[in-house]
Amino acid sequence: EAEVAQSPRYKITEKSQAVAFWCDPISGHATLYWYRQILGQGPELLVQFQDESVVDDSQLPKDRFSAERLKGVDSTLKIQPAELGDSAMYLCASSFLGDSPLHFGNGTRLTVT
Amino acid sequence: GESVGLHLPTLSVQEGDNSIINCAYSNSASDYFIWYKQESGKxxxxxxxxxxxxxxxxxxRVTVLxxxxxxxxxxxxxxxxxxxxxxxxxxxxAYNFNKFYFGSGTKLNVKP
Structure with missing residues (x-):
């Protein structure tokens, strides 16, 4: 079964450093999402892409977070500078249509020290 | 904004019993719902x-109501x-929004 690929699986960084996460969605999935999940909570949407276009980034802290999906396939989420409060699981998901199930990757666990 | 929540944060059941996990939502315009299972580290x-x-x-083995x-x-x-x-x-x-909202989750413990 096709999967959403994410890397790295774990990332430890010091505060004020830059970090980047990569996601490769399931082939053919036009919609791609980045979610942040704090331990013990549900995922919260950071940004949603339709092909290469951002359709929702209202919850993305744009002073430090950026996301791109230049060719409408894989995507990168960047944090610069990282803060202690950014420690969380960063999940990527994709879907074929907007109201079809989201398929998640196994996430990147970020620890900021 | 929309709110999706769960009544019970932790549910413990005996192996072989039936489990029921509940969820309340607040947006009457919501028209598509999904249940997800998340194992540790995944x-x-x-x-x-x-x-x-x-x-x-x-x-x-699962039913959604x-x-x-x-x-x-x-x-x-x-x-x-x-x-x-x-x-x-x-x-x-909700179909027009194409945005999914997640509840805070219920942890299911199955006792052998």
Whole structure:
């Protein structure tokens, strides 16, 4: 079964450093999402892409977070500078249509020290 | 904004018993709902979905019930197994929004 690929699986960084996460969605999935999940909570949407276009980034802290999906396939989420409060699981998901199930990757666990 | 929440943060059941996990949502315009299972260190895994034109849908050992009148969703797991131990999330979206909202999750502990 096709999967959403994410890397790295774990990332430890010091505060004020830059970090980047990569996601490769399931082939053919036009919609791609980045979610942040704090331990013990549900995922919260950071940004949603339709092909290469951002359709929702209202919850993305744009002073430090950026996301791109230049060719409408894989995507990168960047944090610069990282803060202690950014420690969380960063999940990527994709879907074929907007109201079809989201398929998640196994996430990147970020620890900021 | 929209709110999706769960009544019970932790549910403990005996192996072989049936489990019921509940979820309340607040957006009456929501028309598509999904249950996810998340094991430790992994991403959420799709279990079952239901659209608002249905009130019940069955899968393998799982059933989702939707009560639009009271905006309530439930996941029933039959003959719960140790492998069912995980955190379960409900998610909802309204077609026009294409945005999914997740509840805070219920942890299911299955005792052997």
């Amino acid at each position: 991403g959420p895994q799709f279990i079952i979905d239901i659209r608002s034109n249905m009130d019940k849908r069955q899968g393998q 939707l009560n639009k009148t009271v905006k309530h969703l439930s996941l029933q797991i039959a003959a719960t197994q140790p492998g069912d131990s995980a955190v379960y999330f409900c998610a909802e979206t």
